[in-house]
Amino acid sequence: MKNLKTLAAALMLACGLGSAPLAQAETLRVGLEAAxxxxxxxxxxxxxxxxxxxxxxxxxxxxxxxxxFIAQDWDGIIPALMARKFDAIISSMAVTKERAEQVDFTGHYYRTSMSVAVPRDADFKGLEAENFKGKVVGAQSSSTPGMYAEDVYGKAGAEVRLYPTADEAGSDLVSGRLDALVHDKYPLIEWMRKRSHDCCRLLGDLPGTMDDIAIAVRKGDDALRTRLNEAILAIRADGSYQRISQRYFGLDIY
Known part of the structure; x- marks a missing residue:
């Protein structure tokens, strides 16, 4: 019996962070899209x-x-989590009903809305769906902006093109192959500031698109989710979160 207990304990340690308490593990494998x-x-x-x-x-x-940190293409990031390639996804993933059927989420660690960018000289009357009829709209595939573009602008008569990365969609906006780009607000502002020069302008933020951004873990991995939730609250309480947010955005985006 003693040998069986020893073997069971060894197996628990070998299972890694996904099923053992964090105190017994040395590494948290984090999946992210590095683009x-x-x-x-x-x-x-x-x-x-x-x-x-x-x-x-x-x-x-x-x-x-x-x-x-383990880089993963966005389209395959949830399957890779489920296949135990990593333990958690910390990669600006918006909480959606469809994703929550596949993974468990922590509480949010920031919130963001979606925005639309268009060429600087483009004649758009506004963000309403009818203004996009006959236009070519780009977004990243398997993303909430991509879903929005298809569900709202696509159904209003726009041609929606989905790309593996938002950068590829942005390149087509700069080159004139797109009339508009739907993307999350903060990375879109950063992209316009650093990469698109003065080619484009923000048409505006999309009403009703504020999303919770959270960490995804495998279904049933309650111990890890609890520890991550506690850690989020702790870095909020000690000011670490606010210092990081201020460094990147000049404000608290929580």
């Missing part, structure tokens, strides 16, 4: 930089574990 500045992007020095990276590192410090 989403200012939230995540490759660093010239190796590794990744961005708001999501700094928040993840602050959470890991709070939980006394090491963060290991």
């Amino acid at each position: 989403y500045p200012p939230f995540s992007a490759p660093s010239a020095k190796g590794g990744y930089v961005g708001f999501d990276i700094d928040i993840a590192n602050a959470l890991c410090k709070q939980m006394q574990v090491e963060c290991e």
Whole structure:
């Protein structure tokens, strides 16, 4: 019986962070899409930089574990989590009903709305769906902006083109192959500031699109979700979160 108990304990340790208490683990494997500045992007020095990276590192410090970042294409990020390629997704994932059927979410760690960018000289009367009839609208596939573009502008008569990354959609907006780009507000502002020069302008924020952005874990991984929730509250309480948010955005985006 003693040997059986020893074997059982060893197996529990071998299962890793997804099923063992965090106190027994040394590493939290974090899945992210590394093409989403200012939230995540490759660093010239190796590794990744961005708001999501700094928040993840602050959470890991709070939980006394090491963060290991694993890049994953956005379309496959939930399947990769379910296949145990990593333990959690900290990659600006909006909470939706469809995603909540596949994964469990922590409480939010920031909130954001969607916005629309158009060429600077484009003649748009407003954000209403009827103004997009006959227009070509781009967005990232498998994203909430992509879903919005299809559900609202597509049904109003726009041609919707979906791209593997928002950067690819942005390139087509700059080159004139798109009439409009739907994207999350903060990365869209960052993209316009750094990459599109003066080609484009914000048409505005889309009403009713404020989303909770949260960390995804595998269904039933309640121990990890609880520890992450506690860590989010802790970095809010000690000011770590606010310092990170101020550095990137000049305000608290919680």
